[in-house]
Amino acid sequence: PVPASDTLLEGLNPQQREAVTHEGGPLLIVAGAGSGKTAVLTRRIAYLLAERGVAPGQVLAITFTNKAAAEMRERVAGLVGRRAHAMWVSTFHASCVRILRAQAALLPGMNSNFTIYDADDSRRLLTMISKDLELDTKKYSARLLATQISNLKNELIGPEEAAAAAGTDAVELVKVVANVYAHYQKRLRAANAFDFDDLIGETVALLQSHPQITEYYRRRFRHVLVDEYQDTNHAQYVLVRTLVGEAGDDSPVPPSELCVVGDADQSIYAFRGATIRNIEEFERDYPEARTILLEQNYRSTQNILSAANSVISRNTGRREKRLWTDSGTGELITGYVADNEHDEAQFVASEIDRLVDAGDVRYSDIAVFYRTNNSSRAFEDVFIRHGVPYKVVGGVRFYERKEVRDMVAYLKVLDNPDDTVSLRRVLNTPRRGIGDRAEACVAVHAERLGIGFGQALLDAAAGTVPLLNTRAQKAIAGFVALLDDLREILTATDADGNDAVDIGDVVEAVLERTGYRAELAASDDPQDGARLDNLNELVSVAREFSSDVRNAAGLADEIEREEGDPAPGSLAAFLEKVSLVADADQLPENEDGVVTLMTLHTAKGLEFPVVFVTGWEDGQFPHMRALGDPAELSEERRLAYVGITRARRRLYVSRAVLRSAWGQPVSNPESRFLQEIPQELMDWRRIDPGPARGLSIGSGYGSRFGGDERRSATPSFGAARGRNNHLVLAVGDRVSHDKYGLGTVLETKGSGPTATVVIDFGSAGKVRLMLVGGVPMIKL
Ligand code: ATP
Numbered sequence: 001p002v003p004a005s006d007t008l009l010e011g012l013n014p015q016q017r018e019a020v021t022h023e024g025g026p027l028l029i030v031a032g033a034g035s036g037k038t039a040v041l042t043r044r045i046a047y048l049l050a051e052r053g054v055a056p057g058q059v060l061a062i063t064f065t066n067k068a069a070a071e072m073r074e075r076v077a078g079l080v081g082r083r084a085h086a087m088w089v090s091t092f093h094a095s096c097v098r099i100l101r102a103q104a105a106l107l108p109g110m111n112s113n114f115t116i117y118d119a120d121d122s123r124r125l126l127t128m129i130s131k132d133l134e135l136d137t138k139k140y141s142a143r144l145l146a147t148q149i150s151n152l153k154n155e156l157i158g159p160e161e162a163a164a165a166a167g168t169d170a171v172e173l174v175k176v177v178a179n180v181y182a183h184y185q186k187r188l189r190a191a192n193a194f195d196f197d198d199l200i201g202e203t204v205a206l207l208q209s210h211p212q213i214t215e216y217y218r219r220r221f222r223h224v225l226v227d228e229y230q231d232t233n234h235a236q237y238v239l240v241r242t243l244v245g246e247a248g249d250d251s252p253v254p255p256s257e258l259c260v261v262g263d264a265d266q267s268i269y270a271f272r273g274a275t276i277r278n279i280e281e282f283e284r285d286y287p288e289a290r291t292i293l294l295e296q297n298y299r300s301t302q303n304i305l306s307a308a309n310s311v312i313s314r315n316t317g318r319r320e321k322r323l324w325t326d327s328g329t330g331e332l333i334t335g336y337v338a339d340n341e342h343d344e345a346q347f348v349a350s351e352i353d354r355l356v357d358a359g360d361v362r363y364s365d366i367a368v369f370y371r372t373n374n375s376s377r378a379f380e381d382v383f384i385r386h387g388v389p390y391k392v393v394g395g396v397r398f399y400e401r402k403e404v405r406d407m408v409a410y411l412k413v414l415d416n417p418d419d420t421v422s423l424r425r426v427l428n429t430p431r432r433g434i435g436d437r438a439e440a441c442v443a444v445h446a447e448r449l450g451i452g453f454g455q456a457l458l459d460a461a462a463g464t465v466p467l468l469n470t471r472a473q474k475a476i477a478g479f480v481a482l483l484d485d486l487r488e489i490l491t492a493t494d495a496d497g498n499d500a501v502d503i504g505d506v507v508e509a510v511l512e513r514t515g516y517r518a519e520l521a522a523s524d525d526p527q528d529g530a531r532l533d534n535l536n537e538l539v540s541v542a543r544e545f546s547s548d549v550r551n552a553a554g555l556a557d558e559i560e561r562e563e564g565d566p567a568p569g570s571l572a573a574f575l576e577k578v579s580l581v582a583d584a585d586q587l588p589e590n591e592d593g594v595v596t597l598m599t600l601h602t603a604k605g606l607e608f609p610v611v612f613v614t615g616w617e618d619g620q621f622p623h624m625r626a627l628g629d630p631a632e633l634s635e636e637r638r639l640a641y642v643g644i645t646r647a648r649r650r651l652y653v654s655r656a657v658l659r660s661a662w663g664q665p666v667s668n669p670e671s672r673f674l675q676e677i678p679q680e681l682m683d684w685r686r687i688d689p690g691p692a693r694g695l696s697i698g699s700g701y702g703s704r705f706g707g708d709e710r711r712s713a714t715p716s717f718g719a720a721r722g723r724n725n726h727l728v729l730a731v732g733d734r735v736s737h738d739k740y741g742l743g744t745v746l747e748t749k750g751s752g753p754t755a756t757v758v759i760d761f762g763s764a765g766k767v768r769l770m771l772v773g774g775v776p777m778i779k780l
């Protein structure tokens, strides 16, 4: 028989082979896009299991998304069989949740059923705190506070340390943040909740303060592997380092084998605290490290690679690497200059039609990328009209919709009665006569007695909360009884005494008994119909979750359940899944046969035969924010590199001369990155036709307003606000108005100072507006 290693190493190039078989000290694999880093990591795990006698439970592999984790687990299972399912393959966050739940007894004041607060929950809690502290919320928005606190957490700076540092800092914001931070942590703990950053930070703190726990995990995870290492932040770096250990540290357990793979040129999460330093200084951090470079690209054609190399080579201070491929030159890169974003979307849609009609690609082979989420609109409009099936990944996510969040908040409260943010969210949703005043009475009572909000609600129901009127007291008693009722469903068991609850039934019960569904059903607002659909979708998601668990009953034995892990199929398990979904986790399955639309950030790690990278305009991509800042500009250039290198066979790049920003058409010059692609690689379908084409604008539009003038203009009145009153709108254009919202131009009339447009603002009606400086401003 063929030894397993022959099949496992089959098809790998010598460097890849070396990376898969390397034994001993820390291993760094640095390589450009598409060179097989993720593939090598997967093979390496399989090799560990098949050839080096490593038990699946000894492997901890970290990926960037849950979806990538699932894929990697499947692939390894495909190579070595089902026992691969006992490995820990997950995101940093999901691994940390598992450790924290298992060790909850060591976390002061926390239970293993802690709730995970996402960004919205955090902001709500911060808003409550700001109110209590009577902060100027204009100056210190919840968003600003959340970012500042997140930055501190990513650097592993706790509230005490932040307060100490703030003592010597003259900046008021620093002091305010330190103060809010302390309150915020206290309230999180009281709610038995962790926010996202805590998951990492608290795991690090746990390991650092309990050497025996660190020892336990180090004995356990003899192999730690990290994909996309260039996007780790400081807290994640310390976590890895602590878990793995170092030669010569005083632990009785020798260091584990560490293997990290990454590409500094693809580091695009600096805004979340990621630092290239971690990859750049790996060799300094781990002096005994071995570094392997991969240079052969297996993904793209040479033309695509040459374009990517040429763009990224403009970044300074990087480690030069040349990617090559033996897959041939391939097609030229197709370029297109559109009049505006609708025209750009039109071009993309007709190219998609053409390619699919020609039979060489399926819809699912195609992806469209843009810099910011709001750009998906124009594509959606046009794709719907063209009948191009698509799926937008990211944007307002399903779990972020208000009604879905409300329902999940109910579930969180059932699971964790101390979850204050969720409790207060649903307290009067749907309305049940518990007003702001009553809520404040309960909150004050809780604060005064130093008890949780949930406990204070019980007091309120019992009538021992001062200043609460009888009506509110009754309403609260009703709410408390409702939650008790709902909790009873959770404890239902079948004849054999097993947990029998289908989470779908729980969601159903909440929808019914809270009156939430009835309220939406009675409404004649069409939006509420859509909300009902979403809630029904949530019921389906929950049912599917429960049935998956039932079907996987056999498998569940193989996936070793560990202390602290929520019971399979439990409400806690469902909530954990919901809390940890990320944008990239909603990627359509390939068989869906749809075009994928997503931001460049979400595209990291993926590949598609046909890729459209759109919006190559200075101010758009690179983003406006980055124009004056060399560090940010380098990061944007890496984003361009990521985008280009997703393409396997065909790459399209496009830009629009005019693009709506903040509701006004703004003229943007060509992206400097586009100019960095060598012209001989380009096939221009349409070039900038120059000023005054297509649109009823006077003279010299566009280029005249480039440069400094554009940059100094306030964003909401970009260059489109010409000095002359030229009409820059056409019938069918989508506009956004401060007061009326989004609309479509129905009619344009006149020119110069008398120009007017009629815009259909949907439910806000049709409005005739006079143009001021080329944009519709004044209602007639
Ligand atoms: P990125 O930097 O974008 O994350 P990567 O370095 O992780 O890319 P992979 O996604 O692992 O690259 O691989 C890119 C493509 O090349 C995949 O389709 C993979 O299956 C293929 N590939 C990798 N190594 C080989 C090989 N030795 N022979 C053939 N195909 C390979």
Ligand code: MG
Binding pocket: 037, 038, 039, 605
């Ligand atoms: Mg990869």
